[in-house]
Every structure is written in structure tokens, then in C-alpha cells.
Amino acid sequence: QKEVEQDPGxxxxxxxxxxxxxxxxxxxxxxxxxxxxxYSRKGPELLMYTYSSGNKEDGRFTAQVDKSSxxxxxxxxxxxxxxxxxxxxxxxNQAGTALIFGKGTTLSVSS
Amino acid sequence: xxxVAQSPRYKITEKSQAVAFWCDPISGHATLYWYRQILGxxxxxxxxFQDESVVDDSQLPKDRFSAExxxxxxxxxxxxxxxxxxxxxxxxxxxPQAQETQYFGPGxxxxxx
Numbered sequence: 001q002k003e004v005e006q007d008p009g010x011x012x013x014x015x016x017x018x019x020x021x022x023x024x025x026x027x028x029x030x031x032x033x034x035x036x037x038x039y040s041r042k043g044p045e046l047l048m049y050t051y052s053s054g055n056k057e058d059g060r061f062t063a064q065v066d067k068s069s070x071x072x073x074x075x076x077x078x079x080x081x082x083x084x085x086x087x088x089x090x091x092x093n094q095a096g097t098a099l100i101f102g103k104g105t106t107l108s109v110s111s
Numbered sequence: 112x113x114x115v116a117q118s119p120r121y122k123i124t125e126k127s128q129a130v131a132f133w134c135d136p137i138s139g140h141a142t143l144y145w146y147r148q149i150l151g152x153x154x155x156x157x158x159x160f161q162d163e164s165v166v167d168d169s170q171l172p173k174d175r176f177s178a179e180x181x182x183x184x185x186x187x188x189x190x191x192x193x194x195x196x197x198x199x200x201x202x203x204x205x206x207p208q209a210q211e212t213q214y215f216g217p218g219x220x221x222x223x224x
Contacts, residue, residue, distance in 0.1 A: 008151065036215075043115070043202050043215030044154065088153050097209040098144060098167060101153030 003027060006089055006102025015111045019076040023089035023102045026070065033065055034090040035074045038104065044088055048074070079109045113137040115216035117203050123222045129191035132219045136185070136205030142166075144213060145178055145188050148200040157201075160186065161209060193223045 006023045013019055021035075032051040036044035048063045050056045056063045064073040076083055086104040093100055116135040124130050136143050141162050146154035157176065159167040162183040171178065175194070180186040190197055200220050204213040 004153075006153070041218075041220070043204075043218050045215065046212055049212070090153075092210065093156075095167070097142075098156040098159050099154075099213060101155070103151065103153050 003100050004089060004091055004102045006105060008103045008105055010106040010108060012108045012110065013079055015079060015081060015109055017079050017109070019079050019083070019107060019109075021074040021076075021087050021089075021105050021107070023072045024070055025072070025091055027091075027094070028067070028070060029094065030091045031096075032092065033063070033072045034099070035061075035063055036088040036090055036101075038086045038088060040085075047087070076107075079107075081109050081111045084108050115203055115205055115214055117201075117216040117219050119219055120217060121220050121222075123224065124193050125224050126195055127192040129189065130193050130221060131190075132188045132201050132203075132221075134186045134188070134203030134216060136203070137214055140205035140207050140214075141183070142206045142209045142211075142213075143180055143186050144204040144206075145186070146202040146204065146215075148202055148218070150199070154202050157188070159209075166209070190221075193221075195223050197221060198223045 034049040035047045037047045038044040053067045060077045062075040086106045088104040089102040090099040143160045145157040148154040158178045160180045178188045200218045202218045204215045206213045
């Protein structure tokens with residue numbers, strides 16, 4: 001089993017829709033979780049991170065962690081065409097240094 | 112705003128040739144990472160430096176890949192000889208210290224023919 005699993009999509013939604021992106025992980029020792037956004041032909045940029053179970057909100061974005069289920073989610077409200085990108089979940093490796101990424105989910109928001 | 116710089120942005124080479132990629136991290140960042148991202152996959156760590164020392168190169172194919180960060184600032188990743196399967200995006204990232212937020216450069220897209 002891979003340490004981080006993510007459905008690659010692609011996911012297509014109309015503008016204004018609520019988007020749900022998800023990852024599962026295998027190691028219950030993981031302590032904090034990140035979401036990166038990667039536009040086409042660009043490097044990933046950090047979108048959100050969270051250290052604990054529960055929700056963390058930042059504008060239209062909400063990150064949710066369920067440690068009991070080893071499940072992390074990113075919700076995007078009122079999605080915009082500019083949100084069209086690949087979203088990568090990431091978890092630090094066991095040494096807590098480098099990141100282990102999911103495959104990424106490609107999102108397309110149409111106007 | 113400070114950014115991680117990488118060059119070249121694109122590189123096309125023939126198999127068995129040598130290629131080199133350069134990365135200049137954000138000023139003051141002690142930790143530097145090289146990741147490889149195959150199309151449709153997430154980035155995977157190749158090598159991690161703390162200042163000029165290699166911290167983790169367990170996933171670096173050492174028969175053909177080498178990386179250095181001689182003065183603890185910029186870094187070079189080399190492939191010799193390149194193989195068809197090396198076609199990918201090579202991403203450099205830096206962080207102030209390990210376990211802190213990593214900032215990625217724009218990447219070098221390599222195509223091996």
C-alpha cells in the first residue's frame with residue numbers, strides 16, 4: 001500500500017460549485033498534512049497545512065483531517081476558473097523532513 | 112517576494128548524453144531538495160541537503176545521477192548518461208530548515224529522445 005493515495009481525477013465542475021478533494025494515508029504516526037496547488041508547467045505552491053484533526057479554513061478553502069480514518073480533504077467553495085490546477089496532498093516522511101506527495105487531482109472549473 | 116530559481120526551464124537531450132540542472136534557493140534557506148515529477152504523478156524526493164551535506168539520497172539512482180551543493184547555497188543535479196525513462200519535471204525546493212515549509216521553483220522539464 002502506498003503511503004499516500006489520491007484519486008487523480010480529472011474532475012470537472014461548473015463555476016460556483018463546491019469541490020471536494022481527498023487523500024488517504026497509511027501511517028497513523030503522521031502529524032501534519034499539507035495541500036499544494038500546481039498550475040500547468042509550474043512548481044507546486046503551498047495552499048494550506050494543518051497539524052491536527054478537524055477543520056482549518058482560509059477564505060474559500062477548508063482543509064479537513066480525520067485521523068481516525070486516516071483521511072484528509074480539501075474543500076473549495078464557490079469555485080472559480082482560476083482554481084483550475086492540480087491539487088496535491090503531501091505528508092512529511094517519517095523523519096519529518098521531505099514530503100511524500102499524492103498523485104494529485106486535476107481540477108477544471110468552467111465558466 | 113523571494114523565489115527559488117531553476118535553469119534551464121526546458122531541456123531536450125538524446126539518450127546517453129549528459130544533462131545538468133541548476134537551482135538557486137531562497138536566500139538563507141539551509142535545506143534544499145531535488146524532486147522528480149513524472150507526468151501524472153506527484154513529486155518524489157531524489158536528494159535532500161542540509162547546508163552542503165547530503166541528508167537523504169536513498170532514492171537517487173547513484174549509477175547515473177549526482178547532486179552537489181558545494182558552498183551550501185546553489186545546487187546542481189546531473190544525469191549521465193540520460194535514459195528515456197528520465198523524462199520528467201525536475202523540481203527544486205528550499206526551506207529555512209528541515210521540517211519547515213518548502214518552497215518550490217518552477218522546475219526543469221526534461222525530455223530524453
